[in-house]
Amino acid sequence: MKLKILHLEDNADDVELVRHSLGRQGLECDIHAVSTGPDYVSALERKQFDVILSDSGLPGYDGRAALAAAHERCPGVPFIVLSGSAQPSPIEKVSPPGVAARLAKSEMKQLGAVIQHALQKPALHSDTDEIRSAEHTLGMKHLVSVVQRLSLARNLETVMAIVRRAVRDLTGADGATFVLREGEHCYYADEDAIGPLWKGRRFPLSACISGWAMLHRQAVAIDDIYADERIPHDAYRTTFVKSLVMTPIRSAAPIGAVGAYWAQNHHASPEEIELLQALADSTSIAIEAVDLFTNLERRVTERTEELDRNAAQLEMANRELEAFSYSVAHDLRSPLIAIDGFRSLLLESCAQTFDEESREYLARIGTSVTRMHRLIEDLLSLSKVSLCPINRAPVDLSSIAREIMWNLRERTPERLMEFVIADDLVVEGDPDLLRIVMENLLANAWKYTSRRKSAQIEFGVSTLPGGKRRFFVQDNGAGFDSRFAEKLFRPFSRLHTQAEFPGTGIGLALSQRVVNRHGGKLWAESKVDCGATFSFTVPAQFK
Ligand SMILES: Nc1ncnc2c1ncn2[C@@H]1O[C@H](COP(=O)(O)OP(=O)(O)OP(=O)(O)O)[C@@H](O)[C@H]1O
Ligand SMILES: [Mg+2]
Numbered sequence: 001m002k003l004k005i006l007h008l009e010d011n012a013d014d015v016e017l018v019r020h021s022l023g024r025q026g027l028e029c030d031i032h033a034v035s036t037g038p039d040y041v042s043a044l045e046r047k048q049f050d051v052i053l054s055d056s057g058l059p060g061y062d063g064r065a066a067l068a069a070a071h072e073r074c075p076g077v078p079f080i081v082l083s084g085s086a087q088p089s090p091i092e093k094v095s096p097p098g099v100a101a102r103l104a105k106s107e108m109k110q111l112g113a114v115i116q117h118a119l120q121k122p123a124l125h126s127d128t129d130e131i132r133s134a135e136h137t138l139g140m141k142h143l144v145s146v147v148q149r150l151s152l153a154r155n156l157e158t159v160m161a162i163v164r165r166a167v168r169d170l171t172g173a174d175g176a177t178f179v180l181r182e183g184e185h186c187y188y189a190d191e192d193a194i195g196p197l198w199k200g201r202r203f204p205l206s207a208c209i210s211g212w213a214m215l216h217r218q219a220v221a222i223d224d225i226y227a228d229e230r231i232p233h234d235a236y237r238t239t240f241v242k243s244l245v246m247t248p249i250r251s252a253a254p255i256g257a258v259g260a261y262w263a264q265n266h267h268a269s270p271e272e273i274e275l276l277q278a279l280a281d282s283t284s285i286a287i288e289a290v291d292l293f294t295n296l297e298r299r300v301t302e303r304t305e306e307l308d309r310n311a312a313q314l315e316m317a318n319r320e321l322e323a324f325s326y327s328v329a330h331d332l333r334s335p336l337i338a339i340d341g342f343r344s345l346l347l348e349s350c351a352q353t354f355d356e357e358s359r360e361y362l363a364r365i366g367t368s369v370t371r372m373h374r375l376i377e378d379l380l381s382l383s384k385v386s387l388c389p390i391n392r393a394p395v396d397l398s399s400i401a402r403e404i405m406w407n408l409r410e411r412t413p414e415r416l417m418e419f420v421i422a423d424d425l426v427v428e429g430d431p432d433l434l435r436i437v438m439e440n441l442l443a444n445a446w447k448y449t450s451r452r453k454s455a456q457i458e459f460g461v462s463t464l465p466g467g468k469r470r471f472f473v474q475d476n477g478a479g480f481d482s483r484f485a486e487k488l489f490r491p492f493s494r495l496h497t498q499a500e501f502p503g504t505g506i507g508l509a510l511s512q513r514v515v516n517r518h519g520g521k522l523w524a525e526s527k528v529d530c531g532a533t534f535s536f537t538v539p540a541q542f543k
Helices: 012-024 037-046 063-073 105-120 128-152 156-171 209-216 233-237 270-349 356-387 397-411 431-447 482-489 507-517
Strands: 003-008 029-034 051-055 079-083 099-104 175-182 185-193 202-204 220-222 243-249 256-262 393-396 416-421 426-429 454-463 469-475 522-526 532-536
Touching: 003 012, 003 037, 003 105, 012 029, 012 105, 029 037, 037 063, 051 063, 051 105, 063 079, 079 105, 099 105, 128 156, 128 270, 156 175, 156 185, 156 256, 156 270, 175 209, 185 209, 185 256, 202 209, 209 220, 209 243, 209 256, 243 270, 256 270, 270 356, 356 507, 393 397, 393 431, 397 416, 397 426, 397 431, 397 454, 426 431, 431 454, 431 469, 431 507, 431 532, 482 507, 482 522, 507 522, 507 532
Parallel strands: 003 029, 003 051, 051 079, 079 099, 416 454
Antiparallel strands: 175 185, 175 256, 185 202, 220 243, 243 256, 393 426, 454 469, 469 532, 522 532
């Protein structure tokens, strides 16, 4: 008995090729060739076939649609795909159930054997429900990978690109649109289709099907758009669309819709609609995540800008304050010089007439003038270290320490002192400013050990957790109460009396400003009578 074969193929040469091939392979058959989707469907409806051969896709009618039509109308008939290329198309890659075999046209000589093999196999996928459910599972798997990609999307463009592609991959539709709600309008923001749709256009919500889906918060499937009054037919006449499914994005309060379109009349299965709705729901979550992310990013940028602005304003205010105190200190010098000058004149010209007490008063004025002069000089030096530019160069702290120690030893050769200085401690910084730090820390160590029989002073380095270098000056002197450690760095703030140890209380304030200007930190640790340790860092990079 002759085999009845239905052959869906739009290329007449390929039809001939199949006929010849099967003849030569000794297969007696009666081939009914059709070249369009409608002819194919009507042949399926009118006749009984033993085998169906299908091209992998005709323009406007793809392999998936052919397979679905075959299973609906002739369940159990082997469906063999003949593909033009050795490369499988996306639908073939997932090997939908119900395809008995797939053969490249270049391997036509095996077609007879493939057909016989397919006929001998039990009707594997004759149960349409089983096929549908297997297809649904495949669709769900695909959806999971789409959702994964959506979760990484950081902007709306990426979301739209993923979704428009996914709509077609998941349903085999010929087109997809991504519609956004803009108040009372639908904005067709994006599309992916075999022919142009409405990208970039806006329609009133009440005048298009995406609006209907959004207003009714439900998906709508239309097999024949020209038979449905909700469709604005004029807008569709220029397009390929015959059937569609429109699904709202975020059912509770739709913010848009996703459309799938077919060039041939297509009856969307409940599984297809469910898949599209799941895709639309995932899209809504992705859009919300994009909104959140964009919001967060904007807030971080705004906050950073605000912080930068504040820092710049603070920096400016500090510099103005510094410049002000510099000019005040500077201007105080001349009246002070005048006061001192007139005091000397008075002393000279009235030396005879002044009694002991008056001379004592003048002497006190002299001491106060000297003290004030010293204070002014200190204020000026504080301002200078804050305002002067920083010159960057390698600074050998070890040799600076050695030089300072040598000078100190010279000043008091009678004192017993033990100096330990680590070698080759080199940093990047301003040589003059860093010398001020070293001079003050070592001079303090020298001064506050003056009551020790034998002073021990060390300049060294250690590594902090995180890898930064900590330089330190340690002594075995008078020490101080650690609770007041912060106070030491304030200008003119002292923990010892003049009688105990003389000084004005400016050295540490100066040192801290220098270290801060290098981006580092200066801190102190001590116990009364147990010596003190002053530590500082100098980062490799500073502004
Ligand atoms: N090595 C140290 N041991 C104990 N106390 C110290 C030490 N270094 C500083 N101090 C305490 O910190 C205070 C502030 O130190 P700072 O160097 O600023 O001022 P100063 O030494 O008193 O005067 P000068 O302005 O001449 O340096 C000191 O008065 C002293 O009380
Ligand atoms: Mg000092």
